[in-house]
Amino acid sequence: MTDTAYAIIAQSLRKLLPLERASLFWVWLGRARDVPCLEVLKGVDLKVAKGEMIGVLGHNGAGKTTLLRTLAGIYPADSGSVAVNGDVGALFELGGFGNRHLTGRAFVRKYFLLFEVQKEQRVRLMREVEEFAELGDYFDQKILTYSTGMTARLYFAAATVIEREIYLIDEILSVGDEYFQAKSWSRLRERLAGGAAGILVTHDWSAVLKLCRTARILEDGEIVREGTADEVVRDYLKLPIPEPNGAEIIAEKSFSAVSGAPMHLEFDVVLHKDIEVEVSLSIEHLQFGAGWEIVLLNEYSSVASTRGCYRLRVELDRTPLSAGNYLVNIFLASPADPLTGQRETLHTRSWTYGNGLTMQVTGEERPDLTPFMTRWQQVAS
């Protein structure tokens, strides 16, 4: 790929943050760089193709915020290069320039000025922000009278109303109530579907699964892992693979089904001792950029209670899934304790442990995820 195919190219990016403030004397001598520094980014290489959203996962202090700030040009890099092709919408430290004595409307006006929004568009965009943020009369009140959630709504609405080519996002999607979160997700997806690229920096792995196709792990200023979002998340979580505990699932790695046709999956369960075993099953869809969704989830049901080998048949009259690849998770557990509702896990096959199963659904390619049955009828008026 040529370099113009990339939205962001960072090459051996290093960033030092001074540990002491350089005294004026040294600044005057032009030796301010000699103060002891902490190397926060230790040569980060990162390429983001146009139209791609990548996730960067990392724990506290890994250098996530510094990386975003350096990419956004807030910090100059100490060595290495950053090339950004396209205009950038920075969705982090939102409202950083905001005077909390401004009203919501005045804040947005200032934001538009700052980002050189055309005069003709301002009225329309202002109305869009007002509608999206749903602040009601508070839109004309000072920001300092807002609650945290309201402030976040205002900043998010202002920052995403203008379409950008590149978004730099620092875990802001955890703001607001459920309803506003859903709205924020759909707005971001809209922007991404419109061809935007970007980086999402977070320690919330589910956000990465929802928004990104590929991801990286940033550890101590270095990128230590790169791959598809699910692989990287698995590595990030580092969950130990569960050992069978009295019962074991034996299954082929892959199942298949035909969209709209009867579904029929089979696998075996071995009980190594006399133990009561129940099974639950989920079918999940992981489409990067579109989201991670649990499509079907069964309640636990009984398998057997005496030692031996059992064949389990999972059936559904009609596969309510579009063509595509799905993840199948199987859980074996003891019956729920009648008092606490707790179950003891006996064996699990799940993608989060890296031992999951897949299901390939064939059939017509459709834009909807779970085409369920509808019967149409014309009725006499």
Place this chain on the structure above:
Amino acid sequence: MNKRQVYVRDLCKDFRLAGPFMRKKRVLNSLNFTISDGERIGIIGGNGAGKTTLLQIVAGISDPSSGIVQVDGQVTSIFSLGIGLRDDLTGRENIFIDGELQGYSRQETLRFVPDIIAFAELGEFIDRPVRNYSTGMKSRLAFSLLVHIDPEILVIDEALSVGDVRFSAKAQARMHELAARGRIVILVSHSMSAIRTMCTRCIWLDGGRIRMDGEPNEVTQAYVENVSQAREETLKKRVRRAPNAESMRPGFAIKSMQFILDAGEKISGEVLQSKEQVALIAEAEAPPGSGCRAVLEIDRIDGLKICISDSVESLPLLLAGSDGRISFKAEFGSLPLNIGLYQASLTLLHNAVPVARHRRSFEVVNPMPHRGGQAILVTQMAISSSRL
């Protein structure tokens, strides 16, 4: 030793609002309560209920507009974590300063230092200026400074979502210990379980007034019920927004569209239940004798396309009668959708060109939610087992 006590009578607090007139907003409205020695009080309430303002007044950061607030005892307050840290000093130096502020001798502080450092888990960063810390590291240090205090009256504004998951669990545990040691603890929290486990009494503030004051389990339960009711109502209000209809070609229109139960009853308020026998009925207008197709799209409110259904799957064409009307119905059988907000969008097509559209939002509730996860569909697979 003196008895510690917090005595509040007719406490009011007003804030000035923006604007040319001296408009005021009453944030606390004649509060009356007494907290005696040994009590641990949880304060709950929605956003803007006045929780933080009340804490600030008790901690002496803010003054009441009128009323009496009498605090007997030394108050230690924890508001936003990290406020007291000096940026240019190292983590270690900050620990010493904090010790001095808390009134400990150098010797005493020296004893705490290893504990604090161990708790903060900052590694080599402890000897680096706080300026170089990430946000998460700052709050870790700030929180760790509190681990050794022995408070008389402890005032905490929930700031417990500190750092990553592992540290926040550790912080949570330490908080419990701290609360147990405090003679009087006043805790503001959104976590009902924290209030239930840590407090002996709970005050529910609502719009600046005390709505309820009593045993934590009872108060939190009443509060949660109230909140979920209010939430449901705002959701319903949003969902009930006027349905929108548009016609792209003159002569064609979708006049109405509505969910009904199979029994024929209309559904009120666009709230459906999972597994209910539901159908969508619609009435459209088209030139007499013309044949149309209808496409129904169901989207979740965050934009996920759930289901698209086309009338040609079950009917060749929908034919307009001599009066130019078409009435039709899409039956879902047992509604497979799980809890959520959705939008149904019905499009009428004539010769494969969209000619009219109608949208309507609806909510699905599930009286029997699945434990341990929420799938899009409530459909259950049949699992049978046989011995080999």
